[in-house]
Amino acid sequence: MALPAVAIDQMADWEVAEKQIGLWTDAWQRFRRNRLAVLGAGLVIFLVLIAFLSPLLVHFGIIHDPLKQDVANIELGPGQAGFLLGSDQLGRDTLSRLMFGSRISLSVGILVQGIILPIGLAIGLAAGYAGGRIDNILMRFTDIWYAFPDLLFVLVVVSVFGPSLLTIFGAIAMVNWVGLARLVRGQVLSIKEKEFIEAARSSGSPPLKLIVKHLLPNSLGPIIVTLTFGIPQAIFLEAVLSFLGVGIQPPTATWGQMVFDGYEAVYANPTSVVFPAIAIGFTLLTFTFIGDGLRDALDPRMRR
Amino acid sequence: MAVIAGRPKRGALLPSRVASLTDSRAGSLAIFIVKRILWMLPVVFFVILITFTLMHLAPGSPWDKSGGRQLSQTVVNNLNIRYGLDKPVYEQFWLYLVNVVHFDFGLSYQYEGKTVTSLIASGWPYTATIGLLAFLLIVPVGIGLGVLAALRQNSRIDYITMGFATFAASFPNFVVGALMVVAFSVLTYKATGGNFFLPAAGFALDDHLVMPVITLALLPIAYTARLTRASTLDTIRQDFVRTAWAKGLSERLVVVRHILKNSLIPVVTTLGPTFAFLVTGSVIVETVFSIPGIGRAFVVAIESRDYPMILGTTVLFSVIIAVANLVVDVAYVFIDPRVRLT
Numbered sequence: 001m002a003l004p005a006v007a008i009d010q011m012a013d014w015e016v017a018e019k020q021i022g023l024w025t026d027a028w029q030r031f032r033r034n035r036l037a038v039l040g041a042g043l044v045i046f047l048v049l050i051a052f053l054s055p056l057l058v059h060f061g062i063i064h065d066p067l068k069q070d071v072a073n074i075e076l077g078p079g080q081a082g083f084l085l086g087s088d089q090l091g092r093d094t095l096s097r098l099m100f101g102s103r104i105s106l107s108v109g110i111l112v113q114g115i116i117l118p119i120g121l122a123i124g125l126a127a128g129y130a131g132g133r134i135d136n137i138l139m140r141f142t143d144i145w146y147a148f149p150d151l152l153f154v155l156v157v158v159s160v161f162g163p164s165l166l167t168i169f170g171a172i173a174m175v176n177w178v179g180l181a182r183l184v185r186g187q188v189l190s191i192k193e194k195e196f197i198e199a200a201r202s203s204g205s206p207p208l209k210l211i212v213k214h215l216l217p218n219s220l221g222p223i224i225v226t227l228t229f230g231i232p233q234a235i236f237l238e239a240v241l242s243f244l245g246v247g248i249q250p251p252t253a254t255w256g257q258m259v260f261d262g263y264e265a266v267y268a269n270p271t272s273v274v275f276p277a278i279a280i281g282f283t284l285l286t287f288t289f290i291g292d293g294l295r296d297a298l299d300p301r302m303r304r
Numbered sequence: 305m306a307v308i309a310g311r312p313k314r315g316a317l318l319p320s321r322v323a324s325l326t327d328s329r330a331g332s333l334a335i336f337i338v339k340r341i342l343w344m345l346p347v348v349f350f351v352i353l354i355t356f357t358l359m360h361l362a363p364g365s366p367w368d369k370s371g372g373r374q375l376s377q378t379v380v381n382n383l384n385i386r387y388g389l390d391k392p393v394y395e396q397f398w399l400y401l402v403n404v405v406h407f408d409f410g411l412s413y414q415y416e417g418k419t420v421t422s423l424i425a426s427g428w429p430y431t432a433t434i435g436l437l438a439f440l441l442i443v444p445v446g447i448g449l450g451v452l453a454a455l456r457q458n459s460r461i462d463y464i465t466m467g468f469a470t471f472a473a474s475f476p477n478f479v480v481g482a483l484m485v486v487a488f489s490v491l492t493y494k495a496t497g498g499n500f501f502l503p504a505a506g507f508a509l510d511d512h513l514v515m516p517v518i519t520l521a522l523l524p525i526a527y528t529a530r531l532t533r534a535s536t537l538d539t540i541r542q543d544f545v546r547t548a549w550a551k552g553l554s555e556r557l558v559v560v561r562h563i564l565k566n567s568l569i570p571v572v573t574t575l576g577p578t579f580a581f582l583v584t585g586s587v588i589v590e591t592v593f594s595i596p597g598i599g600r601a602f603v604v605a606i607e608s609r610d611y612p613m614i615l616g617t618t619v620l621f622s623v624i625i626a627v628a629n630l631v632v633d634v635a636y637v638f639i640d641p642r643v644r645l646t
Contacts, residue, residue, distance in 0.1 A: 147347045147626060148354065151584040152602075152618050156355055159606040159614065160362040236476050243478045244591060244603050256478075263482050263592075266504075267493070270486045277479040285474040 023298075027221070030297040037293020040286040047283065051106050054099040064093035066100040066253045075269040085275050088258070089265050094272060097253035098279055104254045105283060108169065108238040109231040115173035116180055116230060121223075123177070124184025125211060128192065139185070142178050150175045154237055158246050165248060172237045176230055183226050187219035221298030228294050232287040239280050255280045337634055344626045351622040352404065352615070356397055359611045387411060387612075400615075409616030414608045420616035423601055430507050430597035434589065435582045437513060438521040442578060446525040447571060450532025451564065457537060465529060472526035477585055481519040481592035488515065505594040516593045520585045524578045532571050539567035569640045572632060579628035583621045 031037055057063045064083070070091030078086045085094040127138040157171035191197060192215070200214055241247030242256025250257060255276045262272030375383075384390045387410075388399065403410065409420035453465040472480075489504035503512050539545060540563060548562045586599030594600075598617060605613035 144347050144350045147622060148351055149580055149584050149621055149625060151587060152621055155606050156358055156614060156618060159609060160358050239476060240478060240588060246606055259482055266486060266490050270490045273482050273486055277483050280479050281475040288474050
């Protein structure tokens, strides 16, 4: 009698488990089984390719220049006069602006995590490892920071320092490090009490080595998950800023700006809202899928 | 008192012990509430301090671009005196704090002679109406969907609800608002040759409210539904629920009295973040639907660098969120007797 496919799968798992696989192999296997997460990862790779290749495509004349205005062909619907997804109020090509917009969204989403990581790590490690008064002060500080509504803070900072790319990166990073700091602190607090740390400490490991070799590697999973969920959050904040007209300034193409421009001319050309709106929504959805997949793969205890 | 002293010891022991227990709980509850209120003060203080500092870090003076021309030094000096900007910064900060305590948020820069308080007061009814309606939609719909999905776990209803929640949580509210306008105003306008299904902009107490309220409520509904589902699933697996089924109680009784009563306790904590959603959401929804509320006023103030208005709105919004969190924390203690007061 043939076994059902599921049972064979499970048997394969048992065999693998007997070989004592490491955390990363194990995580990769679990991630691979999550179809939505794999689909999400594929879509992100596709987006990254678009972001990198779009200037080349313009160079070789495959897509229009995103800044080139064509006053004879404004507010076109999809497919008209060689504009695959239509054109905007200045006759610029919607498709190529969408492709160039992905550069802004992706770089905000990913680079902001690069700013958050050192801040969150430093504060979380200091609070969790030192404990006592330092912990108390740092956590009260993060509590206060947390009380500040994200969007309002970013809007205030951008209004004060002007809407440059750097200000926007900084402002978004400044509201998003709190979650990571709290997570790292919690991780350190729980790992600190484990026997292997005690063993390392009693065999004379200096604090720095203890942190780098034991505390950090053991909290890496949750940190990666938090950073992944931070990506859609940052993309969202940048898009809102652009939509409200205080983000990265025109003529640079950003998705939020495109939704706003399209919305202004929504009766003449409804699709000019729909395309960038879909781009934003599905990009955020994609990163959420990846985050869910990574969470299930790297941190099975967090699973609901 | 002889009567009490003469009471049998055994009988006296239990009630008095119970009484002292509840007394000490009431006492610690009072201390807890006072502590939480006192904690709110530094939070609001620091929000004001941070915003105030940011405003004063701004390069240039607020009069640099006044009406697009360069103002003479005398005019600038007079403006500075009028708005109190000639004083040292720490004195300005102190004066501002004193005024805020008296609900005086200063004069707006962009509207000549208007106080920030009057601007906020004129926008307040719009923001409050839409926020309140959204709240009234979020609680029943979010909780209802969550409970339904959990009770029928892995059914079609569960998948649809959770799929919807994932989508709703990923689509920013300005995107949702704009797409709804396309679907329910623009396309119906074109299809019917001049009839809106729903109006796309403005404020009135009729179908103008439908799209703004849904746009505002969608994300919190998704959030509440997810949390309710998770918490209900936790409860369903508890021993006392199995016992309730085993004693042969009706489904209604088990669900309402045993499952819901316990699974809704953690959902109360989401009401704090829900208020934060509503407050920051108002900024976006009022912009999308051209509603003259506080959120819209905030965006206009940001665009025209009307610092007193920005400061006033930020303070107001943070106070609302802080108070909402305070109320939720205190309510939680009343609802869940297991909560430790610290």
